[in-house]
Amino acid sequence: xxxxxxxxxxxxxxxxxxxxxxxxxxxxxxxxxxxxxxxxxxxxxxxxxxxxxxxxxxxxxxxxxxxxxx
Ligand SMILES: [Zn+2]
Numbered sequence: 001x002x003x004x005x006x007x008x009x010x011x012x013x014x015x016x017x018x019x020x021x022x023x024x025x026x027x028x029x030x031x032x033x034x035x036x037x038x039x040x041x042x043x044x045x046x047x048x049x050x051x052x053x054x055x056x057x058x059x060x061x062x063x064x065x066x067x068x069x070x
Pocket of ligand 1 (some may be wrong): 010011012015017044045046047048064
């Protein structure tokens, strides 16, 4: 996570907050976050990391949520 300690900024377009997490770009694609193509790593700020986690979690937990509620 070297680039984070150098003060990398969030890669989401329009966002200039400090990055807290560096992820493979392929893991961020398809979650609705607007990130630049072509780089291997994507840096996310706290807020966008939360958004990313929520987006990936939703996909996985749709089935389970259904069982929990009914
Ligand atoms: Zn951000």
